[in-house]
Amino acid sequence: MRSTFVDCLIRRARIDERIFLVTPDVGFSVLEKFADEFPDRYLNVGIAEQNAIGVAAGLALSGRRPYVYSMVPFVTMRCFEQVRVDVAYMQTNVRLVGIGGGLTYGPAGTTHHAIEDIALMRALPNMTVCAPGDPVEARTLIEESFDHEGPIYFRLGRNGEPVLYDTGVKIEIGRAVTITEGDDFALIATGNMLELGKKVAHAMQEKGKNGTLLSMHTIKPFDTEAVLGLIDKGLPIVTLEEHNVIGGLGSAVADVIAASGKATRFRKVGIPDVYTHSVGSQEYLKREFGLDLNSIVSIVEGVCR
């Protein structure tokens, strides 16, 4: 996804002088292409994230469209208050691009994981929050961001994510995408849980249960209508996110259910409000938290009963 991001940005920068790239020193092996082609529009501001956000806001106030690229914790949490004031409050056209959503950086350890970012970013007024689930979503949403007014946070994976889409599907900021349709249950997945969501839907199909799978690539503004549609059909809902169960996709869906005045069976699948002290790959750590095919299939079977 990070190469998808930089390739999109380069294509646009060739025809759009406003495009600017700022990084607090995590450009290595990814951003060089941009830096080489647009040296005047690339700033490695050093390992200083708070200043990076302020500089980006200053550039945005001067008509630029700066993309600030770093690992998720460093572009959202280290500089949270700068994001709050200089970006969200002031509604500057700064785009935060976080790589390594969820447990992507598995063995690097918990300092490099990102399980709170969606909750933090969606609590900021004026902020748009996108967590694309595959390179097609990433490309489409990044392209839409070029002319979008107001701040955006992108939660990306790293590299090598599989393409999950057939061509021709319409993807736009703020609208969930229906990947599969079925009347037995509904899965709502965001970001790097979309791939697993597809596998769960497939596994359930083999067990004779057909589900609706929604890709909720935008967490804010939230596609309330899409969730209400599921509630109206009476489908049990399971949310899938590589994020703390507090404050993320599951919480957003729970808000919609609670406000609908209707009841439906509902389960949140996410990281159960803990930091891991284990060492392991992304897949290993996800299993530790029950974010694996078998665990989720049994949860879905449970809500279908």
Add this chain to the structure above:
Amino acid sequence: MKETIAKLEEKARSLRVSIIKSLHKSQSGHTGGSLSSIDIITVLYFHKMRHNPAEPLWAGRDRFVLSKGHAAPAQYVALADAGYFPKEDLMTLRRLGSHLQGHPDSKVTPGVEVCTGSLGQGLSMANGMAIALKLDGKANRVYTMLGDGELQEGQVWEAAMAAAHYKLDNLCAVVDANGLQIDGEVERVMAVTPIAEKFRAFGWHTIEIDGHDIGAIINAFDQSELLKGKPTVIVARTVKGKGVSFFENKASYHGVTPSDEELPKALECLGEQCNL
């Protein structure tokens, strides 16, 4: 020059009167730092900066970022006097329905470039503006004012490093070094001196002046404009509460406003009749 200085001194005096009246009316806000910074702000808005009150976002304007956002009353009186909004608005400071928040809000107050109030953030945004102006090949300058207590914020030094690294000679920072912060003397709370030496070590050109000497302030800004290859910081030694003898050098007046009893005395100190 003598005449210019005398005019600016009178302007600063009248703006001090406006600050006192505005803060007395609001009964909440930062008195000490507004009075310590007003001479510098007066020189910027009424002598040094190119700006156009009729067109606040005029592309040819110089930028001013009040990083020490709690001195908002000082910026507001200058903006109102310059014509960005009616002077009567000053009496609505922090009041329901006003466009004058306790700390500057660029979304609603004409002439305010950025939202500040959370200390330590202004210099970074000023950096971004200065970088963009250089890339555009424009001669506009960027000014920012920080407090000396504010220098305790780590982000200030991230930004100081970057401004020198990018050779932002179109950027001039002023430190309103009044020596006091909420809880007392800056040197006792968390020492920031020697300020100029620190900035020099970060690659800045430094000028140290008496921040209430209008002539010295003008000279310092002129010097900063001529210097190439480096950003300039003017370390302005100031007196917190300057102009009102019983406010001067008192940390207790950091965030305390003039009471009904203090108002006439304060105005008297400023050579103004109190006609309430």
